Amino acid sequence: MPSPRKQPVESRHGPAYPAPVERLLTELTRLPGIGRRSAERIAFHLLRGDAESANRLAKAVTDVKSAIGHCAVCSNLTESSPCPVCASEKRDRSLVLVVEQPRDQIAIEQTAMYRGLYHVLLGRISPLDGIGPEHLTVADLLARIDDPTKNAGGVRIEEVILGMNPTVEGDGTALYLMQELQSRPVRVTRLARGLPSGWSMELASKAVLADAIEGRQKIKE
Numbered sequence: 713m714p715s716p717r718k719q720p721v722e723s724r725h726g727p728a729y730p731a732p733v734e735r736l737l738t739e740l741t742r743l744p745g746i747g748r749r750s751a752e753r754i755a756f757h758l759l760r761g762d763a764e765s766a767n768r769l770a771k772a773v774t775d776v777k778s779a780i781g782h783c784a785v786c787s788n789l790t791e792s793s794p795c796p797v798c799a800s801e802k803r804d805r806s807l808v809l810v811v812e813q814p815r816d817q818i819a820i821e822q823t824a825m826y827r828g829l830y831h832v833l834l835g836r837i838s839p840l841d842g843i844g845p846e847h848l849t850v851a852d853l854l855a856r857i858d859d860p861t862k863n864a865g866g867v868r869i870e871e872v873i874l875g876m877n878p879t880v881e882g883d884g885t886a887l888y889l890m891q892e893l894q895s896r897p898v899r900v901t902r903l904a905r906g907l908p909s910g911w912s913m914e915l916a917s918k919a920v921l922a923d924a925i926e927g928r929q930k931i932k933e
């Protein structure tokens with residue numbers, strides 16, 4: 713009976729690095745879009761650099777989890793809840809612009825053209841990725857509409873502006889929300905289509921976004 717050929721001790725990805733390096737690689741590859749190769753590049757960069765910059769990164773990661781949470785009203789990222797937008801008495805609290813991600817809210821806010829509140833879905837419906845409305849903040853939005861005490865200042869919401877990105881998933885999400893809002897006593901509008909299909913809001917110019925808000929189209933009275 714032939715003896716099995718002796719194999720060098722290797723992990724699934726080749727020879728193992730020292731344990732602390734492997735631990736770092738394991739954590740890095742859990743991040744979205746980071747494969748083993750990218751994780752190695754980041755890890756070696758950190759190992760080559762000074763301790764101070766590595767500590768800055770570690771502290772930034774720790775701080776973001778301890779200091780940042782979601783606004784209880786609009787679900788946006790914030791250091792304090794309610795967030796500064798929801799807390800501002802200068803905003804029109806009867807108007808809510810629904811966006812997919814915090815970066816979309818930032819893009820709209822930079823236009824300085826919008827004076828209402830936001831609702832951040834924290835994603836979009838994407839059946840292929842297994843993301844349904846229950847994974848987003850849809851229930852919180854509907855609760856805000858149904859119960860004014862859950863909106864900023866206890867103000868009743870009169871208009872919901874759908875501000876999803878013009879993609880297949882964005883359109884699907886808007887369609888779902890329209891169905892949910894159909895029976896509710898709110899006006900529903902959507903941003904004018906100044907944005908070419910497939911573009912993201914964060915890449916649109918301020919002028920285009922401002923036009924999209926100004927020229928928003930009525931879907932439901």
Ligand SMILES: [Zn+2]
Binds near residue numbers: 783786795
């Ligand atoms: Zn808020």
